Structures are given as structure tokens and as C-alpha cells.
Amino acid sequence: MSYLLESLTRKVDVDNLILNTIDRVLVLRFGRTSDVVCMQLDEIIAKSVRDVSKFAAIGLVDADAPEIQSYIKYFDITLIPATIFFFNAHHMKMDSGTPDHTKWIGAFHSKQDFIDVVEVIFRGAMKGKLIVTCPLPKERVPKFELLYGNI
Template sequence: MEYLLPTLRKKQEVDSLIRDTLDKVLVLRFGLSSDAVCLQLDDVLYKSAKDVSKFATVALADAAAEEIQVYLKYFDITYVPSIVFFFNAHHMKMDSGSADHTKWVGTFHKKQDFVDVVEAIYRAAMKGKLIVNCPLPPERIPKFQLLYKDV
């Protein structure tokens, strides 16, 4: 059975999912269904959703939707795909070696990388931590040049 991932296009849908996902990691992918890298990531997410379903919920947020723009601004999402993690409505951060710990930018090389990251976030969250070190080796973490607006 293939897991279908919900696609959110309204602010209220995102707000409700963040608020109502309890005792699980919420994996919220911001992206575009027309972007090749987003489609590659979505494939990894689809294939992993069943494996992480006991401790995570995966959803897609349509970055082209007008109501989703508020989140793109809030999380400073300039590259898609970007994933933001939550646990019990708390924003979970990950140190993956970049200056930005608020989101995962890019895709995962393989399904197991995604599972490892979500599991690390879940374990940290269960211990009350809001930031976790990325469990992946540096060569499997996408690198992006961060752009700061108005600097």
C-alpha cells in the first residue's frame, strides 16, 4: 500500500496540523509539484511514510499557494524543497553544519537518510530537546549558499 501524503494549501490546514500532531514528529515539506528536486524528495517521503508512521507524520505544503506564503516568509524559505520539523507544536531545529538550523534544504540521497533524520529528531524531542545534531555524514547533507536579504 502506498501512503498518500496530504498537500496543504491553506494557512488554517498548516496551523491545525502543527497544533494537532501530538507525540509525533511533523515533517512539513514546502515545495512545488512542478520542481524536479521536489518530486525527487516527494518520492523519498512517499516511500518512507509507512516506515516512520509510528513516530512521524509527513505532509506537503504547496509553496505556490497564496496562503502558504506567510510560512515561507516566517521560516525564510528561499529554496525549495525545504522541510521544517515540529514536535508537539514546537519547532524542532537541526544542526547539519550550516548557519541555518531551522530547516532541511534539498532532498535526501536515499530513504534511510530521511528515516535516520526523523528518528534522531523524535529521540531528541522525547528527551525535551529542541535542537538535534544531524545524524548523517557531511557528504550526504545538501550544501546551499545562504542568501541574506537586505544585508
């Protein structure tokens, strides 16, 4: 499913996408196309693209690309997939009941879960909030203890 979405391997492309996505949530999935959990997440994202297209843009970032390593370090991405959200070039944070509010770790359980999270981030951003509360019940939020691919 990754072939349906924009894949980014250069820092300048990620920078431009962050800076030029205006009045929409930018969803950046950091991961690998060969990772099973990334493939599950990519399938959910690909199925959701049309539903979120009015309020979100999506990019897949290759975590192994040499130019992307500055983002990997900056956002402290140690587990993949990691999904980071932006709105008007501002990093959006989400309280999902996990220790890390800066990113979503792992795949979503369903297409609707992904859409719900992106929509809540968009509504919060439109109200000027930089941190929002996750709309999903705790049992649908991935646990850090689960084995996801390490960087």
C-alpha cells in the first residue's frame, strides 16, 4: 500500500512538506516499507487518505534514509513505526496515556481509529491547541512494551 502514498527520503522534502502544509494536519509516518507493523499502518493510512483529504496531508518517511537521520534524532524515534503530527509547521502533541506525547508509536487498530485521531488533532489545532487528548479508549492505544521494530 505504501506505493499509493508520498514517500520521503530527503530532509529537504520533509522540510518543504512541513512548511507548505497550511491549515491541514500533516501526518508523517516514520518507518520502513519492509517492516510488518509499518505495512499494517500503511494499509490503514492508504484506506483513510480519501476520508481525511480535506483536513490532512500524509507523507511516509523512510527511517533508514541517511538524510532523515536528523529527524530521527530530533524526535527521538527509537521504535517504528512512529507517526508525528504537524499543523501549520507546529509539532502537534497528543496525550494518549503513554509516557511520550510527541508521537504515536505502532499501528492503529482500524481505519476509524486513525481518522478519529487525525480529526481530533485538526479540531484542536483549529482552536489553537498544541496538545490534544487522544480520542481512543486505552485498550486501543499501542503499548510501548509491545515489540515494534527498533531503529
